[in-house]
Amino acid sequence: MNRRPHIQFFLAAAMLSVMTVPACADLPATAGHSALPIVIGHRGAAGYRPEHTLAGYALAIEMGADFIEPDLVMTRDRQLIARHEPMIGSTTDVADHPEFAGRKTTRAVDGVEYTDWFASDFTLAEIQTLRAKERLPQLRPGNTAYDGRFRIPTLDEVIALAKEESRKSGRRIGIYPELKHSTYHADLFGPHVFENRLIRKLHREYGNSACAPVFIQSFEVDNLQYLSGKTRIPLVQLIDADDVNADGSLSLVPPYRQPYDFVVAGDPRSFADLLTEEGLDFVKTYADAIGPWKPYLVKTVDDGVDRNGDGKLTIADRRVDGDTGVIEKAHARGLLVHSWTFRNDSGGYGFSDPLAEMAYYFQLGLDGLFTDFPDTGVAARATLFDGSDERPGRPSCSRHGKGSEQDSVR
Numbered sequence: 001m002n003r004r005p006h007i008q009f010f011l012a013a014a015m016l017s018v019m020t021v022p023a024c025a026d027l028p029a030t031a032g033h034s035a036l037p038i039v040i041g042h043r044g045a046a047g048y049r050p051e052h053t054l055a056g057y058a059l060a061i062e063m064g065a066d067f068i069e070p071d072l073v074m075t076r077d078r079q080l081i082a083r084h085e086p087m088i089g090s091t092t093d094v095a096d097h098p099e100f101a102g103r104k105t106t107r108a109v110d111g112v113e114y115t116d117w118f119a120s121d122f123t124l125a126e127i128q129t130l131r132a133k134e135r136l137p138q139l140r141p142g143n144t145a146y147d148g149r150f151r152i153p154t155l156d157e158v159i160a161l162a163k164e165e166s167r168k169s170g171r172r173i174g175i176y177p178e179l180k181h182s183t184y185h186a187d188l189f190g191p192h193v194f195e196n197r198l199i200r201k202l203h204r205e206y207g208n209s210a211c212a213p214v215f216i217q218s219f220e221v222d223n224l225q226y227l228s229g230k231t232r233i234p235l236v237q238l239i240d241a242d243d244v245n246a247d248g249s250l251s252l253v254p255p256y257r258q259p260y261d262f263v264v265a266g267d268p269r270s271f272a273d274l275l276t277e278e279g280l281d282f283v284k285t286y287a288d289a290i291g292p293w294k295p296y297l298v299k300t301v302d303d304g305v306d307r308n309g310d311g312k313l314t315i316a317d318r319r320v321d322g323d324t325g326v327i328e329k330a331h332a333r334g335l336l337v338h339s340w341t342f343r344n345d346s347g348g349y350g351f352s353d354p355l356a357e358m359a360y361y362f363q364l365g366l367d368g369l370f371t372d373f374p375d376t377g378v379a380a381r382a383t384l385f386d387g388s389d390e391r392p393g394r395p396s397c398s399r400h401g402k403g404s405e406q407d408s409v410r
C-alpha cells in the first residue's frame with residue numbers, strides 16, 4: 001500500500017472538520033510527521049560518545065539521526081538539564097569533587113531508594129563544573145577516552161545545537177525530550193512545575209504546534225494528560241517492562257510494572273494493559289504515539305537453540321515468532337509507534353545482526369526507533385526506503401487530526 005489512501009483520508013477529514021492545525025505536509029521527509037520512519041539518536045549517539053553530551057548529539061546528527069533525545073531532569077534552581085536520571089553519580093565525575101562529597105544522600109525515586117548525588121540538590125552553576133563520563137565502561141571501553149571532556153548540557157543548549165545543525169545541513173533536526181520521573185519532580189518542586197517549564201521553553205522555541213519538530217515522551221501518564229490540555233506538540237506514551245520471559249511474554253515486576261503515577265494513585269493497570277484495545281483507546285485520548293519497549297512488538301522465544309553458532313546461549317539466539325499486532329492496533333487509532341532501544345553491542349532479542357534487526361522492525365511498519373548507533377539505524381532504513389515517500393502502514397498526524405472541537409481546548 002502506498003500513502004495515497006492515507007492522504008485521501010486525511011484530506012477528507014480536514015474538509016469535514018475545518019481544521020485549525022496544519023497537516024505538516026510542508027515538512028521535510030524526515031521531520032517526524034512524514035512518510036519515512038524516523039531515526040532517533042538515543043541519548044545522543046550513546047554507542048560512540050558518553051550519553052547526553054553535546055558531542056554525542058552532534059555525532060548523532062552527523063550520522064543522519066532525524067531527532068536527538070535529551071532525557072530531562074531539573075536542578076535545584078529549576079533548570080532543565082540532560083541526564084538520564086536525577087542520580088548523576090554514574091554519568092559524571094561528581095565523586096571526584098570533594099566540595100560535593102556532602103551532597104551524597106539517599107532519596108527514593110519511583111519507590112526505589114538510591115544513595116547517590118541528585119541533580120535536584122545542585123544549582124545549574126554547580127552542575128556546570130562537572131564533566132560527563134561513560135556510563136557503561138565495560139561494554140564501551142572506547143568511550144572512556146572521552147571521560148572528563150564534556151559538560152552536562154542544558155535543554156537550551158540541545159535546542160540551539162539542533163537548530164544550528166538544521167541550518168547548516170538543510171535537514172530539519174528535531175528534539176525528543178523525555179520528562180524523567182515527573183512524580184519525583186512534583187514531590188520536590190510542586191505539581192507540574194517540571195512540565196510547565198518544559199512547554200514554556202518549547203513553545204517559545206518552536207511555537208505551540210503539532211508540526212513542531214518535537215516529541216515529548218514519558219513513562220508516566222498524568223503528566224502527559226496534563227500536557228495534552230496545554231500543548232499541541234506531539235506526546236508519546238512510553239511503555240516499559242522489566243524483562244522478557246522465555247516464552248516471549250513480558251515480565252512486569254516493580255518498578256517497571258506500571259507508570260509510577262498509577263502506583264501512587266492506586267490505579268491497577270500495568271504497562272501491558274495500555275497496549276490492549278481498551279488501553280490504546282485510553283492512550284489515544286491524550287497522546288499521539290506510543291513508545292513501547294521492542295519486545296512488545298516482536299515476540300521472541302528462548303527455545304535453547306544456539307542459532308548464531310557461537311557456542312553460547314544468549315538473547316540473540318531467541319526464535320523470532322513475529323509481529324505481536326501492537327503496531328497495527330496502534331495505527332488503527334492513528335497512534336504512531338516508536339520503539340527502543342536498538343544497539344549494535346547488546347539487546348538484540350532474536351537478532352545477531354543489528355542492521356537486520358532494525359530493518360525487520362521498520363519493515364513491520366514501525367514509525368521510528370531509538371538507537372545508540374544512529375548510523376546503523378540510518379543504514380537499516382536505507383535498505384527499505386530509497387528516500388521516496390512511499391511506505392506501508394503510515395498513520396496520519398494523530399491526536400491533532402481530530403478537528404476543530406479537539407483543537408479548541410488547546
Ligand SMILES: [Ca+2]
Pocket residue numbers: 306307308309310311312313314317
Ligand atoms: Ca549463540
